[in-house]
Amino acid sequence: MSSAVWRRNADVYKSSSEEKRPALRNQIWTNQLRREKQFEHKHHGDYIVQTDLLRPVHIRAEEQAEKGVRKKSEKEYKCRKAQRKQRVVLVASLHTQVTADVQAARVPSLRVEMALKLKGIEYEYIEEDMNNKSTLLLESNPVHKKVPVLLHNGKPIAESLVILEYINETWENGPSILPRSPYDRAMARFWANFLDDTCLPACMKAFLSEGEEQVKAKEEVQELLKFLDNELNGKKFFGGERIGFVDIAGNVLAYWCVIIAELVGIELITDDKFPHLCTWMEVYLNSSLIKEHMPDREKLADSLRARFQKTG
Template sequence: MEEQKKVVLHGMWISPYVKRVELALKVKNIPFEYVEEDLVNKSELLLKYNPVHKKVPVLVHNGNPICESLVIIEYIDETWKNGPKLLPEDPYKRAQVRFWSKFMQDQLFEAALALLKTEGEAQERALKDMYEKLCLLEKGMKEYCPGGKPEVDDKNVGLLDIIFCTVFGAYKSYEEVLGVKFLDADKFPVLFSWLMAVVDLQVVKEGAPPHEKVVQFLQFIRQSALRSAAAP
């Protein structure tokens, strides 16, 4: 029976989708067991728990699996009342948080991957696309947040902070691999100050993977993508 009460997170160390669930659990101070999955040789448990997508993250609580990072985080927020609320109670604000979270997940993360996997003119187009989307987010956060900028500390971390952190927390690694500066303090003062506040949180610093390990992984992804694009 005790085994059924366990919280288990199946993940992969560098996945931003996994890191956001891990951060949510830590922010809410929920004890959990972490299981690292090999996505090349997926475990029987992963295939059992997520037969539809066969991907991480999967949260197992009371023996029941929950899949998809945003679904998992809402489940965490609704199930455990301790710690900060990850989504606001107000329906309109809650809808806004969902909207911008999805924008960052679907648009900005994809833009970052496009930058990583291209070079030359294609990379220039990807960088232009990234800047346009960052401008939209900068404007959106000015309008959404009281005082025109997000405020975050260890006691008021929310879903937007978590998603933003997992999309851009490794920005230095991306910039080192790409040789391109895309999150500039002068161009995006609101986003830059927000990111500095988020990555300085103790819970974020404790869970951040080593910079060099991230750089090596991103270099591998980039080189593999460029080789594949150049192949006849």
Template structure:
């Protein structure tokens, strides 16, 4: 018999896991979080996601679902009570998906380029990251959140930026965003992180920074391959 209830297999600092947790919390869904060791993944995770073997995986009454953005949409459709996550208007819904994909394709790559770079390469990576973030920022014109006056799908999809951009600035010793260059984005960072469903599930800053400081140093020194 399939196990009843909701389990989320993830990793405490993973931006992709956090997305799914924020969506569950936004809907008021009780769930069990299974914190995976990505160097020694559990047999249950591998059984539930034998294709990519990646986190996060949502198990709802024993039925697994992978990929964080797909999980967010599933949560909104499976639990219709509470605040809606996806926009009701088909065009707005499609646009939200477009910008989420833009962030996955462009901003994620730009951020990790900064994360792994030094010297002149770092300077160029910062400039590229600033351009990509400014493009995304345009979607905040006239709104408190990407979802309007309340957080929605795109906010959850890109919410990890509010954690990772300041962290990368500190670790790399650079300034990527400021009040002059990205005023709307910085304001959104503050609003998003102050939301109850978000601030109730944020990784400890000291632990997050320490882990990524060590990881970045290993990548730069060649002791750890990029993306591992």
């Protein structure tokens, strides 16, 4: 039997009313069996599965495409699956061995992980291989192609600070990460951006330079850190009594920068110069949530050593 006949049968079936369908189905099936006696199987092999024939064509096409995708690449399939999820997926790099390049460190990913934990949001975690970026990452963050990316109901959000704000606005459960008043909120954004855009590049300059240049760069960083120290005067955390946006953004200063400064051999954040910043670091790093999720200090130092510690 030709495929045209089978298509016609399917069309008749689809356009028939619900009541007529059972009888029609029997008839089509009986005709098929009758005809199969006269025709060789292989001529219409694709159409002998009756249920397949009766399923709308577009659904069949989608299923086949999905099977194809699944066969083509398991990664690609996972990507489609993550994009369809009606839940929270964090695509990040938290467990891969940190490479010598500090950009590959897990600082921004950790920010998002902490915000999710702080709010008590359940999420699925996908570890990204930074040496072989997945389709999911490239499609979710086509501009920067960087982790972390948060997928919520299949929609991607990139940039750690943007994700933190999104988390805060989307889930009301758990403590608020940002202050409620618009002014305090604006200030929190200001200090987080100050950390990322001004302090960190200045720290990197101090870490990577040498001699006179390093002394000067260190002084420049310390001038900047005075602002943060002053901001913490009379407060437990940047946002007040509870860990919030700026504290989470400040992971990098409290942990990474302190370790790197030790490796490089410069005294950057000392008690006498920055008493409030030092107290904050101590309280923050010893809080249960942060303590639990910070990477192992020794391991982190090992992975940063190659890049930052001077030899000879």
